[in-house]
Amino acid sequence: MDSSYSSSSICCIVIVSILLLDSLLVCNGGKTSIYVRKAEKTVEMPLHSDVFRIPAGYNAPQQVHITQGDHEGKAVIVSWVTPDEPGSNTVVYWSEENCEAKKKAVGKVYTYKFYNYTSGFIHHCTIRNLEYDTKYYYVVGDRKLMRKFWFTTPPAVGPDVPYTFGIIGDLGQTYDSNITLTHYERNPKNGQAVLFVGDLSYADNHPNHDNVRWDTWARFVERSVAYQPWIWTAGNHEIDFAPEIGETKPFKPYTRRYHVPYRASQSTASFWYSIKRASAYIIVLSSYSAYGKYTPQYQWLEQELPKVNRSETPWLIVLMHSPWYNSYNYHYMEGETMRVMYEPWFVEHKVDIVLAGHVHAYERSERISNIAYNIENGKCRPVKDQSAPIYITIGDGGNIEGLANDMTEPQPEYSAYREASFGHAIFDIKNRTHARYSWHRNHDGYAVEADSMWFFNRFWHPVDESSQ
Numbered sequence: 531m532d533s534s535y536s537s538s539s540i541c542c543i544v545i546v547s548i549l550l551l552d553s554l555l556v557c558n559g560g561k562t563s564i565y566v567r568k569a570e571k572t573v574e575m576p577l578h579s580d581v582f583r584i585p586a587g588y589n590a591p592q593q594v595h596i597t598q599g600d601h602e603g604k605a606v607i608v609s610w611v612t613p614d615e616p617g618s619n620t621v622v623y624w625s626e627e628n629c630e631a632k633k634k635a636v637g638k639v640y641t642y643k644f645y646n647y648t649s650g651f652i653h654h655c656t657i658r659n660l661e662y663d664t665k666y667y668y669v670v671g672d673r674k675l676m677r678k679f680w681f682t683t684p685p686a687v688g689p690d691v692p693y694t695f696g697i698i699g700d701l702g703q704t705y706d707s708n709i710t711l712t713h714y715e716r717n718p719k720n721g722q723a724v725l726f727v728g729d730l731s732y733a734d735n736h737p738n739h740d741n742v743r744w745d746t747w748a749r750f751v752e753r754s755v756a757y758q759p760w761i762w763t764a765g766n767h768e769i770d771f772a773p774e775i776g777e778t779k780p781f782k783p784y785t786r787r788y789h790v791p792y793r794a795s796q797s798t799a800s801f802w803y804s805i806k807r808a809s810a811y812i813i814v815l816s817s818y819s820a821y822g823k824y825t826p827q828y829q830w831l832e833q834e835l836p837k838v839n840r841s842e843t844p845w846l847i848v849l850m851h852s853p854w855y856n857s858y859n860y861h862y863m864e865g866e867t868m869r870v871m872y873e874p875w876f877v878e879h880k881v882d883i884v885l886a887g888h889v890h891a892y893e894r895s896e897r898i899s900n901i902a903y904n905i906e907n908g909k910c911r912p913v914k915d916q917s918a919p920i921y922i923t924i925g926d927g928g929n930i931e932g933l934a935n936d937m938t939e940p941q942p943e944y945s946a947y948r949e950a951s952f953g954h955a956i957f958d959i960k961n962r963t964h965a966r967y968s969w970h971r972n973h974d975g976y977a978v979e980a981d982s983m984w985f986f987n988r989f990w991h992p993v994d995e996s997s998q
């Protein structure tokens with residue numbers, strides 16, 4: 531398979547068939563891919579699968595994962611679980627250039643119960659004052675049983691620093707999830723950090739939200755997230771609200787297991803926060819926390835957006851779970867109330883790209899906004915807007931619930947491309963004006979771009995980049 535689906539002949543067929551079905555109005559609408567993935571059940575990998583293997587040895591650290599630990603990229607949060615006893619809280623680390631100078635950071639250990647499940651000992655340790663653009667080795671565990679990993683810090687924050695983000699959503703732990711992760715790892719574009727748009731383990735699809743599946747998920751993704759940070763967003767499968775079994779504190783497993791540096795951006799909860807990384811300013815929002823006027827998230831975002839200095843971080847990226855623009859018959863309009871609250875701000879502050887998951891398929895929008903409505907004027911249609919972001923829905927990691935393959939027809943004009951396949955994407959920032967974006971379908975070779983475009987920065991180069 532190559533990426534030539536946009537060839538004019540296919541376009542003609544699509545347009546002609548749309549014309550036959552509907553009126554002239556839709557002829558400049560977007561493209562629904564002609565690639566149709568076979569409808570198959572997605573099957574969760576069984577507990578004895580290789581990807582869930584428990585590292586050998588008494589109390590061996592497992593489920594190792596890292597994320598950014600401060601606002602600028604000079605700190606890393608290292609997290610891991612020990613199964614039998616708390617063990618050491620210490621991370622030993624050193625830079626590749628100076629392996630004599632070993633340093634130590636001390637973290638904290640947490641446990642939690644969920645119905646009849648008791649967690650292992652969950653360690654979180656923040657390593658601070660790292661050098662930019664440096665490879666570090668780190669070790670977790672006790673003297674008898676240590677495990678060693680490494681990561682590379684990002685370059686210093688600056689407007690023309692190239693940086694490559696991977697984008698993954700709604701991953702779960704099926705055979706398809708494993709293929710998505712493998713495609714991301716083997717993509718020759720070499721993502722340096724992952725923007726994860728929510729829905730991690732899908733443990734809640736098991737009886738009593740069997741939290742063993744939170745453990746297996748973390749062992750499965752360790753092979754990537756122990757070596758590069760994943761930037762976390764909370765999805766609906768992180769809520770784990772189960773009053774029928776006495777579990778009434780939302781997000782309990784997620785917040786115990788996944789720490790993020792929310793205080794560094796003056797946030798008061800881990801569900802919304804921001805980081806700078808290289809030339810990008812990343813704002814993470816929560817579709818499942820209050821976002822109406824006067825709420826903590828609203829107040830935070832209102833103060834946050836004006837802080838973004840595009841001379842320092844040209845690329846303004848927003849992550850959330852529930853998409854605002856979605857033309858599938860799944861979760862249709864679930865993001866609408868948040869869109870109504872915040873879309874005018876996104877246009878005012880010229881957000882470059884909004885990434886969401888939730889819908890288990892892929893979709894890319896045009897640059898559009900729908901902010902003119904005022905109860906009386908009837909102006910409630912999306913219109914082209916060069917100050918608006920492009921919206922990407924990428925909830926197609928491969929989870930147990932399977933693909934969303936039922937689309938609204940005809941395809942709305944705001945929808946540039948849509949396809950019900952599993953995959954991941956890459957946002958490859960070149961400089962302050964240009965970023966190469968590509969979406970990679972799981973059924974293709976590792977280098978194939980099934981959908982791609984150049985993004986032109988909305989602050990430095992606000993030129994129309996759409997194909998029409």
Ligand SMILES: *[C@@H]1O[C@H](CO)[C@@H](O)[C@H](O)[C@H]1NC(C)=O
Binds near residue numbers: 646647738
């Ligand atoms: C929890 O309870 C379920 C049934 O309610 C049972 O199948 C499972 O084995 C129990 N797990 C533990 C760890 O006790």
Ligand SMILES: *[C@@H]1O[C@H](CO)[C@@H](O)[C@H](O)[C@H]1NC(C)=O
Binds near residue numbers: 579581708712
């Ligand atoms: C998952 O993918 C890896 C890498 O491609 C492979 O080695 C492993 O066997 C796969 N596991 C399963 C259960 O599919």
Ligand SMILES: *[C@@H]1O[C@H](CO)[C@@H](O)[C@H](O)[C@H]1NC(C)=O
Binds near residue numbers: 839840841842
């Ligand atoms: C924005 O960033 C640039 C480059 O770092 C800096 O020179 C400028 O002072 C900053 N502006 C504000 C308002 O902080």
Ligand SMILES: *[C@@H]1O[C@H](CO)[C@@H](O)[C@H](O)[C@H]1NC(C)=O
Binds near residue numbers: 960961962963964
């Ligand atoms: C920015 O990157 C693009 C794509 O690589 C390139 O064409 C352009 O010349 C670069 N701009 C500058 C100022 O280097």
Ligand SMILES: [Fe+2]
Binds near residue numbers: 729765767887888889
């Ligand atoms: Fe979801």
